[in-house]
Amino acid sequence: xxxxxxxxxxxxxxxxxxxxxxxxxxxxxxxxxxxxxxxxxxxxxxxxxxxxxxxxxxxxxxxxxxxxxxxxxxxxxxxxxxxxxxxxxxxxxxxxxxxxxxxxxxxxxxxxxxxxxxxxxxxxxxxxxxxxxxxxxxxxxxxxxxxxxxxxxxxxxxxxxxxxxxxxxxxxxxxxxxxxxxxxxxxxxxxxxxxxxxxxxxxxxxxxxxxxxxxxxxxxxxxxxxxxxxxxxxxxxxxxxxxxxxxxxxxxxxxxxxxxxxxxxxxxxxxxxxxxxxxxxxxxxxxxxxxxxxxxxxxxxxxxxxxxxxxxxxxxxxxxxxxxxxxxxxxxxxxxxxxxxxxxxxxxxxxxxxxxxxxxxxxxxxxxxxxxxxxxxxxxxxxxxxxxxxxxxxxxxxxxxxxxxxx
Amino acid sequence: xxxxxxxxxxxxxxxxxxxxxxxxxxxxxxxxxxxxxxxxxxxxxxxxxxxxxxxxxxxxxxxxxxxxxxxxxxxxxxxxxxxxxxxxxxxxxxxxxxxxxxxxxxxxxxxxxxxxxxxxx
Numbered sequence: 001x002x003x004x005x006x007x008x009x010x011x012x013x014x015x016x017x018x019x020x021x022x023x024x025x026x027x028x029x030x031x032x033x034x035x036x037x038x039x040x041x042x043x044x045x046x047x048x049x050x051x052x053x054x055x056x057x058x059x060x061x062x063x064x065x066x067x068x069x070x071x072x073x074x075x076x077x078x079x080x081x082x083x084x085x086x087x088x089x090x091x092x093x094x095x096x097x098x099x100x101x102x103x104x105x106x107x108x109x110x111x112x113x114x115x116x117x118x119x120x121x122x123x124x125x126x127x128x129x130x131x132x133x134x135x136x137x138x139x140x141x142x143x144x145x146x147x148x149x150x151x152x153x154x155x156x157x158x159x160x161x162x163x164x165x166x167x168x169x170x171x172x173x174x175x176x177x178x179x180x181x182x183x184x185x186x187x188x189x190x191x192x193x194x195x196x197x198x199x200x201x202x203x204x205x206x207x208x209x210x211x212x213x214x215x216x217x218x219x220x221x222x223x224x225x226x227x228x229x230x231x232x233x234x235x236x237x238x239x240x241x242x243x244x245x246x247x248x249x250x251x252x253x254x255x256x257x258x259x260x261x262x263x264x265x266x267x268x269x270x271x272x273x274x275x276x277x278x279x280x281x282x283x284x285x286x287x288x289x290x291x292x293x294x295x296x297x298x299x300x301x302x303x304x305x306x307x308x309x310x311x312x313x314x315x316x317x318x319x320x321x322x323x324x325x326x327x328x329x330x331x332x333x334x335x336x337x338x339x340x341x342x343x344x345x346x347x348x349x350x351x352x353x354x355x356x357x358x359x360x361x362x363x364x365x366x367x368x369x370x371x372x373x374x375x376x377x378x379x380x381x382x383x384x385x386x387x388x389x390x391x392x393x394x395x396x397x398x399x400x401x402x403x404x405x406x407x
Numbered sequence: 408x409x410x411x412x413x414x415x416x417x418x419x420x421x422x423x424x425x426x427x428x429x430x431x432x433x434x435x436x437x438x439x440x441x442x443x444x445x446x447x448x449x450x451x452x453x454x455x456x457x458x459x460x461x462x463x464x465x466x467x468x469x470x471x472x473x474x475x476x477x478x479x480x481x482x483x484x485x486x487x488x489x490x491x492x493x494x495x496x497x498x499x500x501x502x503x504x505x506x507x508x509x510x511x512x513x514x515x516x517x518x519x520x521x522x523x524x525x526x527x528x
Contacts, residue, residue, distance in 0.1 A: 015415040023422050069434045077447040088426040096423040100416050120415040126489055128416075148523065149449030149456075166478040171483035179490035192500050262450050267434035271427060307525075336526035343524045348515070351508055354486065358504065363497050 010113075018119050019100075026099060030277045034061040037324045049149040061211045065270060073266030078148030087146055088264065088271035091139025098132035101125035102285045105295045105308035118187060126178055129286055136279065140243070143272070144260035155259025158249050158335065162326055165342040166240035166247075169301070172350035173233035176357035177223055177290050182184045182313050186286075191292035193222050197205040222293040229353045231291045232362045233346050238283040239395075240342070242276060244323055246330035249338060284319030288312065471523055482511055 035058055041050025049058030075084055105117035122128060137160060144156015151279075152353045196219055224231055240247040252383065256262070261272050287401030288294060333341070359373050447454050485507070493500055518524060 009411075012414060013409045015411070016418055019415050019418040023419065023426070069437050071434075072439050072441065073434055074440075074442050074446055076449045077444070078449050086430075089424065089431075092427055093423045095419065096463070097419055099414060100419050119419065121411050122412045122416075123503070147449070149451075151450065156468050161472045164480075168476065168479040168483060171480065173409060175483070175486045175490045178495050182456060182491060182494050183506070184487065184491055255446060257450065266438055268432055272432075339524070339526050343475075345520070348512075350511065354490075355508060358493065358501050361493060362501050363494060373451065 007385065012115075012117060013227070015120070018115075019214055022099060022119050025280070026096060026278055027045070027274075030274055031061040031065070032058075033277050033281060033320055034273075037327070040321070040324045041328045044172045068267055068270040071266040073268060076148060076263050079263065080146040080148065081170055083142050083146035084263075086269075087143035088268040088275075089139070089140050090142060091136060092271045092275035092278070094132040094139075095282060096133040096274045097135075098129050098282045099278070099285070101186050102282070102289055103190050103294055104312055105120075106305065108305045116187065124184045126174050126180050126184045126189075126290075129186075129282075130174070133151055133170065133279075134167060136241075136275065137167075139272075139275065140260050141312040143264065147263035148262075149263050151257045151262045152260050155256045155262070158256075158259060159243065162247065162338060162342075163243075165239060165339060166237040166346070169233055169237040169342060169346035169350050170241055172347065172354060173230045173237065174290065175350075175354050176230045177227055179354070179357050179361055180223065180227065180272070186289050186294075189223075190289055190296065193220070193293040194296055195221050220293050220296065222291060224291040227291060227357070229288070229349065230357075233350050234291070235283075235287060235344070236288065237346060239323065240338070241281055241324065242279045242323075244276075244280065245327040246333050247338060248332060249335055279325050280320060284316045285312075286324065287319050312348065468526065475518065475523070478511075478514070482507075 038060070039049040039057070050060035053059035053063045057353035075081065100119040101122060103116070103118035103121070107114050108114045109115070129271055140158050140159045141162070144152040144159065145156075147153070147156075177189065181192045183189060183192075196217055219225070243249075261269055264272065292315050295312040297305045297307060297314075356373055358379060360370055451457070486504070489500060491494070496503075497520055
């Protein structure tokens with residue numbers, strides 16, 4: 001045994017164990033999340049939801065997964081053979097990979113060896129997460145293209161445009177957090193959010209009311225307080241990245257049958273499904289990690305290593321629930337509205353917010369400049385809110401159509 | 408770059424690919440395979456497909472979005488190292504990035520003005 005350990009190295013073995021644990025955990029979590037989504041949406045629609053397999057229907061997803069193994073998996077004659085076969089793999093694998101950089105808990109000591117509860121703490125964690133999100137687009141685009149059928153083609157092309165549009169907003173929304181933390185490593189970013197906000201004076205010197213100051217001493221030092229615009233942009237584009245309602249245009253059932261996976265059946269369909277749900281879990285986990293203090297939370301003497309994991313899972317669950325809730329509540333956006341939101345609102349908003357964060361975080365910048373920036377920002381938001389809906393000004397009227405249309 | 412840091416990612420890649428390929432192989436053994444010509448037609452809500460769409464054309468709008476994406480994505484890539492090193496750059500970094508983003512916003516405004524971001528005319 002020790003011979004093997006010496007040959008491969010304990011680091012490699014620990015890495016392998018972490019990977020296996022994370023992989024199995026993700027699979028189990030997906031089973032539960034799919035079940036939970038069906039149950040919650042059923043509840044919101046006054047239905048019962050799955051209730052046949054296992055207690056409260058908990059094993060329903062497993063049963064469905066098993067069933068899909070036994071379902072015929074055929075390939076349309078017009079499909080491109082290998083691309084069609086491998087697109088589901090390309091959609092699923094990056095979703096798993098993205099999870100690798102999310103820290104799940106504090107360091108634990110097992111057999112005298114300190115192990116950090118993250119699959120791997122690479123120093124470009126945030127960038128890596130974005131890269132894996134981009135790779136996931138390939139699976140969907142290739143699936144749509146390779147099916148050789150009109151609905152998947154439309155779904156695939158749409159999803160490319162949608163995902164690359166929202167990817168910019170997603171990438172830009174994380175820059176302010178990185179700027180504030182000064183690191184791309186998710187472990188570092190979580191470490192920055194330890195403790196509470198503490199003693200607060202606004203703009204280096206304006207004192208705060210004693211009662212308010214007390215509140216701040218108990219408030220956890222999460223990035224959400226200072227970076228909530230970044231979080232809003234991140235979460236909206238995160239939903240669009242995962243192709244979930246209200247941004248599920250690529251598979252819009254009512255117009256595109258099932259979009260990019262219309263021609264997929266059996267186990268290959270299951271893979272798209274798995275990839276989507278893991279992506280939801282990963283986006284939720286990253287939102288928690290970057291904006292909500294990651295695994296930080298009150299610890300107790302009883303099983304001290306367990307509490308960080310519990311807090312992390314609870315926080316992540318809240319966001320997964322939010323995803324489900326949104327799906328049950330929001331109608332799907334029209335495609336041009338979707339692109340409008342991404343290109344004309346989220347991207348400029350993210351750019352402005354980056355510059356604001358930069359000004360505020362500049363070392364040694366004077367208090368007056370900070371006050372001026374916040375004042376300008378406040379005025380800008382107020383004007384923005386009260387300017388009315390610009391879309392109402394240029395609705396396409398029949399009159400305008402005729403001036404251009406008849407050739 | 409610290410190689411052991413990236414090793415688990417490689418493991419995860421291998422494991423998830425094996426899982427995917429393995430389950431596809433298992434499914435191919437477990438599932439029936441009764442292909443008929445009707446079943447292999449591309450799906451069109453039960454109609455006989457009008458035409459083959461493989462390699463068909465699609466609106467040029469998507470092409471424009473792809474071009475814009477490349478420009479803005481490279482910008483994002485520039486922003487990350489700047490953000491990490493911001494503490495050391497200070498005011499100089501702020502001014503530099505201000506100029507960079509201003510140039511980019513000018514191009515962005517131009518695209519907006521010319522209707523490059525419009526989907527419905």
